[in-house]
Amino acid sequence: MKFVYDFTEGNKDLKDLLGGKGANLAEMTNLGLPVPPGFTITTEACKVYLESGEEPAALRDEVSAHLAALEERMGKKLGQADDPLLVSVRSGAKFSMPGMMDTVLNIGLSDKSVQGLAKQAGDDRFAWDSYRRLIQMFGKTVLGVDGELFEDALEAAKAAKKVTVDTELEAADLKKLVTKFKKIVKTEAGRDFPQDPREQMDLAIKAVFDSWNGDRAKLYRRQERIPHDLGTAVNVCSMVFGNLGPDSGTGVAFTRDPASGHQGVYGDYLQNAQGEDVVAGIRNTVPLAELERIDKNSYDQLMQIMETLENHYKDLCDIEFTIERGRLWMLQTRVGKRTAGAAFRIATQLVDQGLIDEAEALTRVNGAQLAQLMFPRFDENAKVEQVGRGIAASPGAAVGKAVFDSYTAVKWSRSGEKVILIRRETNPDDLDGMIAAEGILTSRGGKTSHAAVVARGMGKTCVCGAEELEVDTKRRRMTVPGGRVVEEGDLISIDGSTGKVYLGEVPVVPSPVVEYFEGRMHPGADDADELVEAVHRMMAFADRKRRLRVRANADNAEDALRARRFGAQGIGLCRTEHMFLGDRRELVERLILADTENEREECLKALLPQQKQDFVELFEAMDGLPVTIRLLDPPLHEFLPDITELSVRVALAESRQEPHENDLRLLQAVHRLHEQNPMLGLRGVRLGLVIPGLFTMQVRAIAEAAAERRAAKGDPRAEVMIPLVGTVQELEIVREEADRVIAEVQEATGTELKLAIGTMIELPRAALTAGQIAEAAEFFSFGTNDLTQTVWGFSRDDVEASFFTAYLEKGIFGVSPFETIDKDGVGSLVELAARAGRTTRPDLKLGVCGEHGGDPESVHFFHEVGLDYVSCSPFRIPVARLEAGRAAV
Ligand code: ADP
Ligand code: MG
Ligand code: MG
Numbered sequence: 065m066k067f068v069y070d071f072t073e074g075n076k077d078l079k080d081l082l083g084g085k086g087a088n089l090a091e092m093t094n095l096g097l098p099v100p101p102g103f104t105i106t107t108e109a110c111k112v113y114l115e116s117g118e119e120p121a122a123l124r125d126e127v128s129a130h131l132a133a134l135e136e137r138m139g140k141k142l143g144q145a146d147d148p149l150l151v152s153v154r155s156g157a158k159f160s161m162p163g164m165m166d167t168v169l170n171i172g173l174s175d176k177s178v179q180g181l182a183k184q185a186g187d188d189r190f191a192w193d194s195y196r197r198l199i200q201m202f203g204k205t206v207l208g209v210d211g212e213l214f215e216d217a218l219e220a221a222k223a224a225k226k227v228t229v230d231t232e233l234e235a236a237d238l239k240k241l242v243t244k245f246k247k248i249v250k251t252e253a254g255r256d257f258p259q260d261p262r263e264q265m266d267l268a269i270k271a272v273f274d275s276w277n278g279d280r281a282k283l284y285r286r287q288e289r290i291p292h293d294l295g296t297a298v299n300v301c302s303m304v305f306g307n308l309g310p311d312s313g314t315g316v317a318f319t320r321d322p323a324s325g326h327q328g329v330y331g332d333y334l335q336n337a338q339g340e341d342v343v344a345g346i347r348n349t350v351p352l353a354e355l356e357r358i359d360k361n362s363y364d365q366l367m368q369i370m371e372t373l374e375n376h377y378k379d380l381c382d383i384e385f386t387i388e389r390g391r392l393w394m395l396q397t398r399v400g401k402r403t404a405g406a407a408f409r410i411a412t413q414l415v416d417q418g419l420i421d422e423a424e425a426l427t428r429v430n431g432a433q434l435a436q437l438m439f440p441r442f443d444e445n446a447k448v449e450q451v452g453r454g455i456a457a458s459p460g461a462a463v464g465k466a467v468f469d470s471y472t473a474v475k476w477s478r479s480g481e482k483v484i485l486i487r488r489e490t491n492p493d494d495l496d497g498m499i500a501a502e503g504i505l506t507s508r509g510g511k512t513s514h515a516a517v518v519a520r521g522m523g524k525t526c527v528c529g530a531e532e533l534e535v536d537t538k539r540r541r542m543t544v545p546g547g548r549v550v551e552e553g554d555l556i557s558i559d560g561s562t563g564k565v566y567l568g569e570v571p572v573v574p575s576p577v578v579e580y581f582e583g584r585m586h587p588g589a590d591d592a593d594e595l596v597e598a599v600h601r602m603m604a605f606a607d608r609k610r611r612l613r614v615r616a617n618a619d620n621a622e623d624a625l626r627a628r629r630f631g632a633q634g635i636g637l638c639r640t641e642h643m644f645l646g647d648r649r650e651l652v653e654r655l656i657l658a659d660t661e662n663e664r665e666e667c668l669k670a671l672l673p674q675q676k677q678d679f680v681e682l683f684e685a686m687d688g689l690p691v692t693i694r695l696l697d698p699p700l701h702e703f704l705p706d707i708t709e710l711s712v713r714v715a716l717a718e719s720r721q722e723p724h725e726n727d728l729r730l731l732q733a734v735h736r737l738h739e740q741n742p743m744l745g746l747r748g749v750r751l752g753l754v755i756p757g758l759f760t761m762q763v764r765a766i767a768e769a770a771a772e773r774r775a776a777k778g779d780p781r782a783e784v785m786i787p788l789v790g791t792v793q794e795l796e797i798v799r800e801e802a803d804r805v806i807a808e809v810q811e812a813t814g815t816e817l818k819l820a821i822g823t824m825i826e827l828p829r830a831a832l833t834a835g836q837i838a839e840a841a842e843f844f845s846f847g848t849n850d851l852t853q854t855v856w857g858f859s860r861d862d863v864e865a866s867f868f869t870a871y872l873e874k875g876i877f878g879v880s881p882f883e884t885i886d887k888d889g890v891g892s893l894v895e896l897a898a899r900a901g902r903t904t905r906p907d908l909k910l911g912v913c914g915e916h917g918g919d920p921e922s923v924h925f926f927h928e929v930g931l932d933y934v935s936c937s938p939f940r941i942p943v944a945r946l947e948a949g950r951a952a953v
Pocket of ligand 1: 155340477
């Protein structure tokens, strides 16, 4: 196996092997751009080292051979006393990762070669500045010395000289600083700073390997779901110097604005500086445009190179460059990060420029970005007072009064106040408070903390781990940097998309993207901004490309109409349970309590016209599109009053000797229907089989509503869906009765209704016997929420707040299986059932109506296993459309 690649040997597609930085350095080298020569040690070498604890035997020789070739080419040897070749040792994994070892520059300098470098450059100051930087970086990142010790020493040197910036230190000062730095190394690391250049290089390489398993790197990988076994590459790159005087410098640039996507000159430049000085903010950088005045030649060349890179990568690139005495060198490029909005704009801009096609454009954006653009946001023009910043854990813009415990959160929100729940960290006891709050703010914990996981699950705004905020829950206050105190009841605003925390009430504006989907803003119209235009076009690309249809989970006409505006192609799940609540509750109670058939019939008769009216409205809203109606699903006792409340009422009435016969009967029914595990109890099809006439009434309501719409020249397309079926017999019994009722209604109204009857697949047994069930079902809709619960054997209502955080932290889940479908387990049942169902009935329609229908990764899975549609909540529809398009690319 080859462990070392010269920059001339690699290319941009070898990121797995060479890491992002190495692959792109090679790509630029091959494009003929000025890259200082060097070589890359592969991630394979790193993997061998991490597994065995030793560098692979061949590595040392290969490095020697490549170093020799580099020395030959540069005409000088690493660390050569009179004219040293210097190199940087740079980490570079496939994904850029904070927490990994930084770069060590100027390797090859020693007490001897620093003199040689000074002579060659004719610049003492430069040589000693480079040397002190080496000892500082090497000491910190390779030898593990606390970096502040060096910084303090540097500050002390500046203070002693009464200067403020490092460039004002002269050679003699820097020389002294080197002595000081070496002492720090000796005391802190217990060894001398190595004088042998090859030893410097080898130690730095090993340190890069080791940094892969640093605590922060591991944590970051867990959070970002980057596999732990990729390893990092190491780049050895000959040095060029931006610290050789005013005709030298270093800078960073974007080929276009990463916020708006606009083409132009975006970047920063710093004269007489090296490496990280630009981003470290130690001196004031100048806007890149000024480079034109400072060094026109280099500027023109840089603009040329940026164009080359954009045309080559066909995307926004960010770059790092250095100018050494008027000569431009490229040190890094990569496809640059961008905001969600810019991603949409850039993708369409590149299509317009003819650089990419529609399909490629779809790969440049994703549903998570679209979802982010759909949240309301803080008004950009508002005056704000930012007091902290944490991790953007769950997007949105939330404003409310500060409360420091769940009890208060619930109490205040009940009285109509908007509150932000502030905790050091949350635990399952805070659940009520989290539900009651507009947003959640914690001072501890990361993206997988309890607060973050639960908030994301609820779609609630959350900022976590805002460490500068001192939360004192006992005294119900929080101290912000600078000492100001936020008391309970003070207004604060939190931005879950940026992690920023503000004092006071920041005005919130609706997302222009939602305004567009709602039809209140039109692309091409004067008020439509570029973002809306870009989203509009990307949605069109996705719609042209996708095979999956997208339906909505909607229970009423209002939601159905919104869903339609958002692009829904029907309703995949209409839950009928809410149609039994409100003032109809009494009827339902009576139905449950009914002793005689007559009484029951009466209740059903009273419910029928009301149900029918619900459906008429729904069919009208969704005219011409399929509407899947699920017959009553939840356990009956959910329609009865709370057992404790009722008991109290009965006891009270008894003691006062007041009449309470009805309540007593009710209480008896509640007891009778009480179940230990209601979600595994009398619900779904079981209800339909046990309560005579219930499903019949619902089917009749659907059929009569359809007939009425027909008579009104509408085009109703109802689908009757039976929940919680475990065996085909259940379905057959319900179906027989349903067919009879439908026939009756057809007869009576003289209309042909063409109602489809199908079932949910949400129990493992249903999935396993899908071939049989398809005999009696015209469609399947996978209820992946219940299927996930029953396959894993855990209850969603309980576990998300209890042990999921621990599971996520331990890496048992990368993400909650209720959020993204568990492909291996639940997913393979879906696949199996889809195949078996279609074997029985080739035209079986297949859909999914769990929460997963709107989850990007899950949508791709459903595309792959050949479902016909996904169904999700109205607000997720655009996301599902986009991801369905992306899945088809
Ligand atoms: P990071 O991944 O943190 O960006 P880099 O490896 O890119 O780390 O290096 C950090 C800084 O050092 C960058 O500004 C880079 O331009 C500079 N640098 C790296 N190698 C060299 C080199 N051979 N000559 C001059 N500057 C270099
Ligand atoms: Mg860099
Ligand atoms: Mg279900």
